[in-house]
Amino acid sequence: MLRLHGTPKSRNFRCIWAAEEAGLPYEIVPVGLGAPVKAPSHLKVNPNGKVPAMEDGELVLFESLAINLHIAAKAGAPLSPAGDDHSRVLQWTLWAATEVEPSAGQWAYNAYLRPPEERDPGQAAAGAAGVIARLDVLEGQLTAAHVVGPDFTIADLNLASVLFGAWSNRFDFGGHPRVKAWLDRCFDRPRALAARKLRDAA
Ligand SMILES: N[C@@H](CCC(=O)N[C@@H](CS)C(=O)NCC(=O)O)C(=O)O
Known part of the structure; x- marks a missing residue:
């Protein structure tokens, strides 16, 4: 199960959309902007103090578009062609x-x-x-x-x-x-x- 950190109003929208297109199960961790993105617990998944961040098992990623490339790669073609x-x-x-x-x-x-x-x-x-x-x-x-x-x-x-x-x-x-x-x-x-x-x- 993917864990997508960030309110859907943030750039996490992009990752939620990618997970939807990939047909992968996901959970939204609704971290808000402001103080919540700077909290030590959130800095563990995104040391930039920003959202989104993604957990996929042991893998932790930040950068929305990189997260999306990872999600798409799991789905394969046509979402992620070779x-x-x-x-x-x-x-x-x-x-x-x-x-x-x-x-x-x-x-x-x-x-x-x-x-x-x-x-x-x-x-x-x-x-x-x-x-x-x-x-x-x-x-x-x-x-x-x-x-x-x-x-x-x-x-x-x-x-x-x-x-x-x-x-x-x-x-x-x-x-x-x-x-x-x-x-x-x-x-x-x-x-x-x-x-x-x-x-x-x-
Ligand atoms: N390049 C980053 C940008 C992330 C970003 O700026 N996120 C905004 C929300 S959409 C944020 O967390 N802002 C909080 C802050 O800068 O304090 C990405 O695409 O993931």
Whole structure:
């Protein structure tokens, strides 16, 4: 049984969705943000003082997208394909973490996450511009139903997860119709809906 640490409202949503898609049994350890993530008991599973963290038997991991690669590998193909497609999964996952997430976070904190008086419109605009530059790339690469090919893989889940805040907070995808349709496909999957329900209820 996987133990997924973190409220479903945090990035643990990504790991819950991955466990759902993999069809693996899991338990949510609902660690909240603030003091709980800094508690000594939680630092044992995530020394960064953040969520999520995952326990799978003796294995303890942090970093949401790495946790998801582990979960998908347990399920195998098509969620975690082999060969060259596995390399493509790694490419998109690292691209999501290093190219997309910093800009998406800069936009999100300054567009809706922080209290209004702490938001900086200039930072929000810079974040949005960074996201749009990456969406331009993705729009050109989305020539099949999913990022690696016809099948939904953990690359879709990891990349879509990083864009979840934008998708669910009315980011303007008007110039990127393929990306918008792909995000809708990802988040409307039955197992995504199950994870979203847990997130909404948390
Ligand atoms: N790169 C990490 C980021 C983890 C992260 O920043 N988690 C947030 C919640 S979504 C957190 O724990 N924040 C608490 C804090 O920074 O004190 C991952 O993807 O797992």
